[in-house]
Amino acid sequence: MGGIEFLKGHGTQNDFVLLPDPAGRLELTEARVAALCDRRRGLGADGVLRVVRAAALDEPSAGEWFMDYRNADGSIAEMCGNGVRVFARYLVDAGLAAEGEFVVGTRAGDRPVVVHPDRSVTVHMGPATITGTSVTVVAGRPFSGVAVDVGNPHLVSLLDDDVADLDLRDQPDFDHDVFPHGVNLEFVNRLGEGALRMRVHERGVGETRACGTGTVAAVAAAFHLAGTDTGASTVDVPGGRVEVTVSRGASTLSGPAEIVARGELDEAWWAAAGS
Numbered sequence: 321m322g323g324i325e326f327l328k329g330h331g332t333q334n335d336f337v338l339l340p341d342p343a344g345r346l347e348l349t350e351a352r353v354a355a356l357c358d359r360r361r362g363l364g365a366d367g368v369l370r371v372v373r374a375a376a377l378d379e380p381s382a383g384e385w386f387m388d389y390r391n392a393d394g395s396i397a398e399m400c401g402n403g404v405r406v407f408a409r410y411l412v413d414a415g416l417a418a419e420g421e422f423v424v425g426t427r428a429g430d431r432p433v434v435v436h437p438d439r440s441v442t443v444h445m446g447p448a449t450i451t452g453t454s455v456t457v458v459a460g461r462p463f464s465g466v467a468v469d470v471g472n473p474h475l476v477s478l479l480d481d482d483v484a485d486l487d488l489r490d491q492p493d494f495d496h497d498v499f500p501h502g503v504n505l506e507f508v509n510r511l512g513e514g515a516l517r518m519r520v521h522e523r524g525v526g527e528t529r530a531c532g533t534g535t536v537a538a539v540a541a542a543f544h545l546a547g548t549d550t551g552a553s554t555v556d557v558p559g560g561r562v563e564v565t566v567s568r569g570a571s572t573l574s575g576p577a578e579i580v581a582r583g584e585l586d587e588a589w590w591a592a593a594g595s
């Protein structure tokens with residue numbers, strides 16, 4: 321049949337279509353990504369992870385493999401914390417990397433990962449940098465937040481009210497002067513010392529059941545508001561739980577990564593989806 325190979329995977333139910341494309345030959349248009357991610361006319365996913373050799377692209381990396389990440393609407397983003405865990409899981413399962421530590425290239429820079437025998441993955445996420453404050457508006461209600469750069473942009477609002485009660489079906493408003501390229505919006509409750517609960521509205525996707533970079537931003541913002549830049553926390557999201565550490569200039573994200581299925585895309589569908 322000669323179709324295009326794909327896999328489906330998720331990390332805490334943030335789900336992805338993986339497209340192995342070592343030589344970077346696939347013509348991955350915005351329209352094709354949006355069609356693949358559509359839950360009715362495509363496979364359905366929050367994003368696409370193209371698995372490509374770093375040398376096949378212009379992106380510099382010390383690692384062999386580059387994660388070419390796209391949001392469900394076809395837009396390109398710098399980094400995806402759940403995606404990089406699933407990407408690393410795939411490389412090991414496919415025999416393209418050995419279990420243990422290796423480097424994955426991303427648009428936000430190289431990300432060292434550790435693939436553990438229990439199928440979980442730890443990612444060294446780089447600095448989580450506090451860049452200021454801003455406001456988001458959800459269903460007419462304003463929430464102030466802490467802006468955090470984790471390679472991609474986030475605005476984290478810590479709430480006293482239960483985040484479960486928020487209506488995140490529509491795109492919340494945000495300040496386009498502060499975030500000219502859009503922003504991921506996290507809404508967070510403190511559950512106790514070293515424990516947060518979070519919901520997220522992702523740039524280019526909508527509400528998702530988890531966002532890895534968002535959990536790192538949430539922990540960095542929570543510690544920042546508590547007057548420190550160092551600590552560890554669990555973050556409960558609708559899709560499960562991850563563990564995050566932050567310190568000056570560094571952060572880590574640990575959590576599950578699963579490959580669910582593999583198959584071939586129909587070539588006629590792929591051709592039609594490109595137009």
Ligand SMILES: N[C@@H](CCC[C@H](N)C(=O)O)C(=O)O
Nearest residue numbers: 397400401402472531532533
């Ligand atoms: N789900 C991701 C983040 C994906 C990118 C984000 N939507 C953006 O546009 O920055 C994660 O797990 O970090």
